[in-house]
Amino acid sequence: MLDLFRKDTFRHGVHPPEMKDDTAELAIRQFPFAPVLIVPLSQHLGAPAKPVVREGQEVVRGQTIAEPDGFMSVAMHAPASGIVRRIMLAPGIMGTKVESIYIEPYPASTQEIDDGEPCGLDASPDEIITAIQNAGIVGLGGAAFPTHVKLKPPEGKKLDTLFINGVECEPYLTTDYRVMLEQTEDVFTGIRYLLRATGTKEVVIAIEANKLDAAERFRTMCPDDLPVSVRVSPVKYPQGAEKMIFSALMGREVPSGGLPADIGAICCNVATTAEIGRLLPRGRGIQERVITIGGPGVRKKGNYRIPIGTPVRYALEQCDPVDDISRVFMGGPMMGPTVSNLDIPITKGTSGITAFTTGETGGSTGKKKVYPCIGCARCVEACPMFLNPSQLGILARNEEYEQMAESWHLMDCFECGACTYVCPSHIPLVQYFRMSKKMVRKLSAA
Amino acid sequence: MAKLSKHLEIGSSPHVTDGASTDVIMRNVFFALLPVTVFAVYAFGTGAALVIIVATASCVLTEHWLCRWTGNPSTVGDWSIAITGLLYGLTLPPDLPLWMVFIGGVFGVGIGKYLFGGLGMNAFNPALVGRAFLQAAFPQAMTHWQVPFAEGRFESIPSSVMAMPFWEPTYDAVTTATPLALMKFESEFAGGRELAAGLTSGSVGETCGALILLGGLYLVARNMMNWRIPASIFATVAVISWVYQLYDPTTYPGPVFMLFSGGLMLGAVFMATDMVASPITNLGCWLYGALIGVLVVVIRFWGGMPEGVMYAILLANAVSPHIDNLIQPRVFGTGRGAA
Numbered sequence: 001m002l003d004l005f006r007k008d009t010f011r012h013g014v015h016p017p018e019m020k021d022d023t024a025e026l027a028i029r030q031f032p033f034a035p036v037l038i039v040p041l042s043q044h045l046g047a048p049a050k051p052v053v054r055e056g057q058e059v060v061r062g063q064t065i066a067e068p069d070g071f072m073s074v075a076m077h078a079p080a081s082g083i084v085r086r087i088m089l090a091p092g093i094m095g096t097k098v099e100s101i102y103i104e105p106y107p108a109s110t111q112e113i114d115d116g117e118p119c120g121l122d123a124s125p126d127e128i129i130t131a132i133q134n135a136g137i138v139g140l141g142g143a144a145f146p147t148h149v150k151l152k153p154p155e156g157k158k159l160d161t162l163f164i165n166g167v168e169c170e171p172y173l174t175t176d177y178r179v180m181l182e183q184t185e186d187v188f189t190g191i192r193y194l195l196r197a198t199g200t201k202e203v204v205i206a207i208e209a210n211k212l213d214a215a216e217r218f219r220t221m222c223p224d225d226l227p228v229s230v231r232v233s234p235v236k237y238p239q240g241a242e243k244m245i246f247s248a249l250m251g252r253e254v255p256s257g258g259l260p261a262d263i264g265a266i267c268c269n270v271a272t273t274a275e276i277g278r279l280l281p282r283g284r285g286i287q288e289r290v291i292t293i294g295g296p297g298v299r300k301k302g303n304y305r306i307p308i309g310t311p312v313r314y315a316l317e318q319c320d321p322v323d324d325i326s327r328v329f330m331g332g333p334m335m336g337p338t339v340s341n342l343d344i345p346i347t348k349g350t351s352g353i354t355a356f357t358t359g360e361t362g363g364s365t366g367k368k369k370v371y372p373c374i375g376c377a378r379c380v381e382a383c384p385m386f387l388n389p390s391q392l393g394i395l396a397r398n399e400e401y402e403q404m405a406e407s408w409h410l411m412d413c414f415e416c417g418a419c420t421y422v423c424p425s426h427i428p429l430v431q432y433f434r435m436s437k438k439m440v441r442k443l444s445a446a
Numbered sequence: 447m448a449k450l451s452k453h454l455e456i457g458s459s460p461h462v463t464d465g466a467s468t469d470v471i472m473r474n475v476f477f478a479l480l481p482v483t484v485f486a487v488y489a490f491g492t493g494a495a496l497v498i499i500v501a502t503a504s505c506v507l508t509e510h511w512l513c514r515w516t517g518n519p520s521t522v523g524d525w526s527i528a529i530t531g532l533l534y535g536l537t538l539p540p541d542l543p544l545w546m547v548f549i550g551g552v553f554g555v556g557i558g559k560y561l562f563g564g565l566g567m568n569a570f571n572p573a574l575v576g577r578a579f580l581q582a583a584f585p586q587a588m589t590h591w592q593v594p595f596a597e598g599r600f601e602s603i604p605s606s607v608m609a610m611p612f613w614e615p616t617y618d619a620v621t622t623a624t625p626l627a628l629m630k631f632e633s634e635f636a637g638g639r640e641l642a643a644g645l646t647s648g649s650v651g652e653t654c655g656a657l658i659l660l661g662g663l664y665l666v667a668r669n670m671m672n673w674r675i676p677a678s679i680f681a682t683v684a685v686i687s688w689v690y691q692l693y694d695p696t697t698y699p700g701p702v703f704m705l706f707s708g709g710l711m712l713g714a715v716f717m718a719t720d721m722v723a724s725p726i727t728n729l730g731c732w733l734y735g736a737l738i739g740v741l742v743v744v745i746r747f748w749g750g751m752p753e754g755v756m757y758a759i760l761l762a763n764a765v766s767p768h769i770d771n772l773i774q775p776r777v778f779g780t781g782r783g784a785a
Contacts, residue, residue: 016462077589171462243778256779313450324456333461341455356461371468371524372566377672377728378466386775390726409777417460425464425566431458 014332014418017170018210019171023294028178028303033105035080037092037309039065040098041348044138045145046072051101057084062113062284065101068133074146076138077285079160080105080306091341093330103309116283121192122127128197129217135285136348137276141165141240141269142331144349151197154383155262160264161250162200164191164273166207166214167233167240170332173352175290178303179271180214182220187270189277191226198266203228206245208235237334238416242267246382256412280431297325297355306346313342313355327356334417371425377427379419385412389419396432401439410436457569458571465571471670472525478661479532479716486650490540490592491599493607494650500544501535502528504551511550512560526565530555533716534573536651537709540592541604547613548785570763571720575757581756587615615671622647626708626752635699641706648708655706662715671719674728678735679714686743708740714756723763730773738762
């Protein structure tokens with residue numbers, strides 16, 4: 001009876017237009033190899049990988065080209081058979097240069113992947129965790145947090161429930177949706193590995209109501225021996241943030257400054273889970289990923305399985321860009337960072353490339369007149385972390401970074417951008433908060 | 447490929463917005479006041495029209511001049527000052543001398559808004575600051591009430607309206623008392639229907655409760671007003687006056703009279719809801735509204751003046767930052783949310 005009144009969603013949030021119709025029904029297609037692939041050694045949170053190839057060396061597609069440097073690090077694999085041309089600094093999305101391996105692929109006809117040492121489901125949890133690290137698997141939803149690190153909770157914490165995140169609440173993106181439809185079996189295999197590695201007993205697949213056929217597919221295809229329940233939440237942004245998933249489906253909040261393990265939960269993106277299920281039995285690593293290339297700036301929109309290291313310029317050129325592209329960003333429009341240099345590569349954390357045109361004025365926040373904060377409280381009503389963005393914004397302008405962190409919970413902000421989305425005064429609140437968080441980290445490190 | 451070589455914009459996410467804009471919100475509040483304004487001119491004639499025009503012009507010009515004088519771009523384009531000016535005009539008696547209207551506007555905007563730092567910084571509702579100044583400086587002129595729907599109200603201009611600056615105005619029109627004055631000094635209570643339809647005397651824009659509510663509903667429907675503030679004011683005033691009416695129905699009027707008489711409707715819907723001068727949390731807004739409600743009843747029932755909405759709102763404006771200090775949203779993962 002109580003179930004009737006449960007809404008399976010979190011409090012606050014916003015409803016940006018979903019914009020998924022253009023690509024949702026397009027099957028995943030293999031993307032061609034660019035003339036040069038740039039594989040950054042740091043595509044994840046944590047320590048950069050250590051290269052194990054030299055310049056001029058020939059590599060085989062799928063071969064390990066860099067090894068993890070410590071626990072907070074993952075391996076890198078050759079996205080194509082070819083020659084290592086250079087190992088040097090290359091531009092990255094954040095404007096800083098990143099040590100990267102340049103690979104010149106051989107012609108596409110010769111591209112085959114060698115299977116490595118498989119990791120079976122009978123392996124021990126620690127063996128699976130190591131295999132996931134060596135397969136270079138990170139959170140493919142965008143955060144690129146090394147997956148194996150999450151699977152080992154801190155001492156004394158026990159994991160009860162495994163959440164598989166198929167929410168995909170960012171507008172324009174349809175990669176997780178396609179993966180759920182086309183790699184359903186891989187997702188179930190991945191779940192088996194994750195259950196074994198974490199010792200969790202229960203699995204919840206979280207999906208938004210605009211992807212009901214994916215939910216239906218999981219329900220009908222789920223093997224009887226898997227303890228899986230599929231839960232559908234109403235469409236709302238940022239439903240896909242793991243804290244919001246726990247809050248919506250468990251009714252529990254991750255403590256401020258704490259970890260999901262504190263409430264016995266672990267959350268894994270559905271594409272990440274599918275990759276675990278696809279790669280581990282074959283002993284392979286991540287050398288490609290599925291991304292959505294879309295937005296009004298490209299004509300050949302679609303969902304593509306694209307080699308890691310493909311330059312954004314090449315990716316866009318293959319998709320028939322329009323003339324007046326004004327803004328390109330990685331991922332979706334709510335959280336995606338803009339691309340200033342089209343020569344940066346697609347990395348493991350890239351869930352999509354979205355291109356806007358100058359005609360997209362309803363969208364672009366760039367040129368709108370900024371008014372003073374009028375205290376309308378729309379940001380307060382939107383913030384899923386129940387912060388006060390209005391007050392934080394005023395403090396940020398006054399550079400009161402310590403007060404923001406100590407009295408106003410700045411560090412709980414996960415930069416979803418809901419406050420900026422609703423602000424009628426067009427104050428770049430989330431941008432203030434990103435900078436302020438950096439300043440706080442800098443001040444506390446000093 | 448040449449077309450991808452051109453410069454790209456750099457901007458921080460989010461790259462989309464819901465399209466809301468402060469000037470659009472302000473413009474809509476202005477539009478929501480127009481039905482009341484038209485009714486006011488219809489009810490009180492040329493005097494009311496001149497008062498409204500001069501009030502709006504004095505506020506807009508003051509802000510424009512002050513911006514220019516201090517070397518800043520004019521902020522008249524954000525429409526907030528137009529609301530202030532129109533609201534200020536609607537709170538004045540219909541035959542108030544225009545020179546008083548003008549200096550009240552200059553005072554309200556100069557002291558009440560610009561000195562505090564302009565839009566977003568004003569602690570008090572500037573329209574009410576201007577009115578409070580006039581109430582203190584010209585108490586007689588501010589309590590002089592024209593009969594509504596008087597014959598020939600469109601043919602001539604009341605002589606008091608055109609009075610020479612700093613000279614005692616002469617009144618030629620028939621005057622009357624407001625329902626609140628009748629309640630206070632004669633224990634006569636006007637009927638609810640008469641009050642809601644705007645058939646009684648009072649300030650230019652405060653008499654027709656129904657049209658004010660209509661404008662408020664429009665703004666609530668467009669998510670441009672926090673309905674909790676008027677709801678809280680109405681509930682508080684209604685409950686307290688209902689209790690007192692039970693106790694002594696000859697001295698104390700009932701909830702309907704209290705809600706639809708005087709400036710309560712206009713104040714609760716359009717003044718107390720000034721986003722800048724009201725609390726930011728919903729709970730804070732309930733408290734703030736309740737405070738206004740209590741103050742209104744206290745001043746009306748036991749104060750020296752028949753009407754108390756203006757002072758109630760100004761006092762609550764002063765308390766609003768303290769309500770914000772006291773009440774903040776419970777941060778996710780803290781307090782009762784932390785498992």
